[in-house]
Amino acid sequence: MNAPASSPSPLLRQLPAGFDALHCEFEDVLFCLPVDLTLNGETTSAWLMVSETTCAVAAMQADAVMVQSGPFHLDHADKARLLQTVGSAFLQLRIDGVYVNVARFSNGLREMHGRGVTQIKRLLAGDAFQDEALTSKSETICSDCGMALPAAKAPCPRCTRKGGIFTRTLGLMRPYWSSILMLLGAMIVGVALDLVPPILTRYLVDDVITPKANLHWLPWILGGLVAAALFSTALNVLIGRTTSFVGTRITKELRERVQTKLLGLSVDYYNRNSAGSLMSRVMGDVEYFQSFVSQVAQGFLLNVLLVLGIGTTLFVMNWKLALWVMVPIPFVLLGTMIYWKVVYPRYYRVWDSQSKMSQSLHGLLQGIRLVKAFGQEEREQERFAKSAAYVQASKRSLEMSAATFNPMMGFVFGLGGLIVWNAGGRDVLDGHITLGTLMAYFGLLGRFYSPVQSLSNFSSWVTGFIAAGQRVFEVLESNNQLEQPEQPKTIKRMQGRIELRNVTFGYDPYAPILKNVNLTIEPGQFVGIVGKSGSGKSTLVNLVCRFYDPQEGQVLIDGVNVRDLAENDLRKDVALVLQEPFLFRATIAENIAYGRPEADPISIVHAARAASAHDFIAKKVAAYDTRLGENGAGLSGGEKQRLSIARALLTDPRVLILDEATSSVDTESEQQIQEALAHVCKGRTTIAIAHRLSTLKNADVIYVVDDGRIAEHGTHDALVESNGIYAKLVKIQTELSRLEAA
Amino acid sequence: MKSNIIPFHAPTSSVTVRRLHADTITLTRDSHAMLTCTISGDALPYRGVCALLLFPISRPDEWVSLRFTDATDKDREIGIIEDLRAFPEDTQQLIRESLARHYHEQKIVSIVSIQQRYGQLFFKVRTQRGEEEFVTPWRQDRAEDWGTSGRVLLDALNNRYLIPDMNALKPRELRLLRTYIYW
Ligand SMILES: Nc1ncnc2c1ncn2[C@@H]1O[C@H](COP(=O)(O)OP(=O)(O)O)[C@@H](O)[C@H]1O
């Protein structure tokens, strides 16, 4: 059992009980962490003990302490790391140039040991031990209930239930309480009105029709029936209008809230959730909330009121008959419970199939040219057919269960009616009750069973609602956001000095992509970054833009840690141009002015000129007013890139980052852009990531990234001189261009 | 001696893969139980060697990649072994032990129960090491295909639970699993 995974951090500050034998070696033990695997992968319950000078793993075996690995003297080690393998991880120390296994543990203990390793590294480097860092709040395990969280930093599904989806939804309804109160009032009156017709019918039968007397009552009774019907119609209109008023308002507001929340979530969240699944939340799932008011008010409360009100009347009129009426109820309840269990997963499946289908369609439409280019239409067709079949199958299984359940319930209720005919008919024949009472009884019976049936329909709505609600609240309550500073610092006028200090970062915290990166970019410098693809160049600029926070080290702009910087300042003064430009469905001018919608035409033209985009725009029929298609359809790759550079330039950022932003531009235009940039970038810090090294000839400094590290840096000439990685790349590229020229 | 793995000079270029043959390599264990690999023809031995499988599902006995961490902490491949069975018993033994360190998963023998609460699946299963429980979010990425009919379930913390063959489950268990893991 990997018990530690589900119990709160059992970190110790002294040796575990019974480990006294090790006392002399671990006199000054700093901390002990549980270890659940032996190096060979068998389950164990051992401890990793770390002191200022030594670490070792030991376990109790038959009342004696058995050292399983070590002791390792930290003096002999120069580095420590956590090595993630498939399904487990190792703590390793580098001794004599070789990483040696110290401890192995399952992934549940990874976070805790990750913190341990950080401290061991500090010890190796001679830094002070940080006791409190070991016990800071876990990101993977709920600190209250000990359950593993569905994702790092996600809200604990058990503890944040706050009484479940319904209570939370009721919380959303608070602004509408007056409308809802009115609804309830109207409904209670409606229930009372519902009792009127059967009772009047009873008088009609017993006192008018059967004795053929009191004929002058007839118009009054009929008039009463008409009035009751009219009044209840009016009430229904009122109820219907109010529910739809409240329902649509809630849907709209909720949709806006989800969207606002989505915008605030970190880039990391989007890596974990597909666009299709997020889209179906905003579009489909939110829709469920529209009917919440009507379902809860009319589908549930009203029916409960009806069942109670009419049930009581039935008992008052004739309790023996009423007991017969109750016979089908247990069957209905049982049936409903079974239905719930069977149907709930099917709702999920329908949702899943639909979100997958829209995802695959979305991808297909976006990549249509790729599909055509590779002649894969048929395969795509098959793939889509598959996902359509999945939607069909999942819907069928859901609707078929509903189609089976509802008539069966109808049958049960029908039987109930027959029972009453049997028992009640006999009573009338025996003279125990009047025919009028029996007629009234049947009138009420219909009014009693139909809400019971609606209640069972309500339960099937509830299953769908809960599934949808869960997904909506998952977004609303997610805190996968980068921490915002409590007192954000502002930089009055950003100079554009960028510094990375000992930055280590990985998208998975235990698999670092950037490793101890240090670099300083002075204000106004034009800096090039080169390196193989996958070496971490984009990752590096992602950190400067604070799309992610590094696990170790700091990113500073003008000496201020970006974590402390107001997000607005950062976004305003740092512009990023990506390799795959994204353009909106709007005019060229609107696209360029995206970051500064109030920009006047001349600045738009200036920006376009600087990005070497002006000429091709001018040649278009509608020039700057040209409407672009989906993601810039109608423009070439290089043109799109130039537009997005113009967009960045227009915001007049202090720091401009070009992440392979000119990769699809031909050499000549690139040179133009370079010249223009050199002109407009005066006094502006520019970071350019480029594959084509000629782009960077004029760079003040070029950093060569290799496997997440800065391998070399210097000017173009100096780097060529030093004959390293960069020189090699240059050689290859000149070779290539000579071939091209030939 | 600290620096006998610097500089890296394996005669592999980035375009070709180096194949290792039984008659040219020797594996030994060092004082810390880490593997050292000597290849005749290479000046220095490789220390701290680990093995991993290139086709762990379809070819568990073939295509083993031997790797080590160089002095600059880069993970490097020494070469690959095409068929483990062509190697002497003791070498095989050492490599299999190294592989066992690289992979860690529990084999699910039977499924006792699955419950869904607040979007989480609570599994109770029997594995080769006994009965255990785990929690995982009800999400697609938590069950991966494994070969043609197997599945790997990942719990919330990424521990792995392998069902080598779904069809080998009892019908009741398969139905239970399919209720939730339907994709
Ligand atoms: N969102 C992500 N999640 C996980 N890994 C990623 C992500 N983005 C990039 N990586 C990985 O990080 C490494 C560096 O990527 P990147 O910085 O984009 O390289 P490049 O130098 O080509 O810009 C690559 O190995 C890549 O697979």
Ligand SMILES: [Mg+2]
């Ligand atoms: Mg990149």
